[in-house]
Amino acid sequence: NAGVTQTPKFQVLKTGQSMTLQCAQDMNHNSMYWYRQDPGMGLRLIYYSASEGTTDKGEVPNGYNVSRLNKREFSLRLESAAPSQTSVYFCASVSGGSNYGYTFGSGTRLTVV
Amino acid sequence: GENVEQHPSTLSVQEGDSAVIKCTYSDSASNYFPWYKQELGKRPQLIIDIRSNVGEKKDQRIAVTLNKTAKHFSLHITETQPEDSAVYFCAASARGGGNKLTFGTGTQLKVEL
Numbered sequence: 001n002a003g004v005t006q007t008p009k010f011q012v013l014k015t016g017q018s019m020t021l022q023c024a025q026d027m028n029h030n031s032m033y034w035y036r037q038d039p040g041m042g043l044r045l046i047y048y049s050a051s052e053g054t055t056d057k058g059e060v061p062n063g064y065n066v067s068r069l070n071k072r073e074f075s076l077r078l079e080s081a082a083p084s085q086t087s088v089y090f091c092a093s094v095s096g097g098s099n100y101g102y103t104f105g106s107g108t109r110l111t112v113v
Numbered sequence: 114g115e116n117v118e119q120h121p122s123t124l125s126v127q128e129g130d131s132a133v134i135k136c137t138y139s140d141s142a143s144n145y146f147p148w149y150k151q152e153l154g155k156r157p158q159l160i161i162d163i164r165s166n167v168g169e170k171k172d173q174r175i176a177v178t179l180n181k182t183a184k185h186f187s188l189h190i191t192e193t194q195p196e197d198s199a200v201y202f203c204a205a206s207a208r209g210g211g212n213k214l215t216f217g218t219g220t221q222l223k224v225e226l
Binding site for chain 1: 114119122147155156157158159162202211212213214215216217218219
């Protein structure tokens, strides 16, 4: 039982390049989330998927797209990376219902130069 | 949308002393309030949570209190130890709406010997 797995752990991109961050959970959770973490700003929600087949914008969605590929996988895509997207990205999941406790992945540290 | 404010941003205590971190929220519909601990370079991990039908919850040396009328909640750590040094985040969520968590900006707790 691996929990929430994110890949890659580290990435350096040049401005304008694209990439996809992968996230998979093996806990049969319904809801999945992408957050970014910047110094002094806590964790801010980029996009989320309340259930398989649905996705919605969070607080800071500009410059990102997501895909809920199936119940296990939720990917985050940067189409044209910008230095402002330098951050640590966390994927999280939760079962829903009466259990609200998130499980986080180990994070992806992204640098855009 | 929900707005969560967290204070202080940094807190330094002597080993064995108590530490208190406070958060306020804006959305009266919020009914779930977790606290996460994040060690340097690691993922956030849930340490305690409270629902709106409860005023206080304890788990060994940590406790959380909730004042729904004033829309604030607090984390209390007693008998602090060096391993309590970390960044602590509060968060709030309203039932439904995809169980989205809105996080505070974090408190860097340092426990000095």
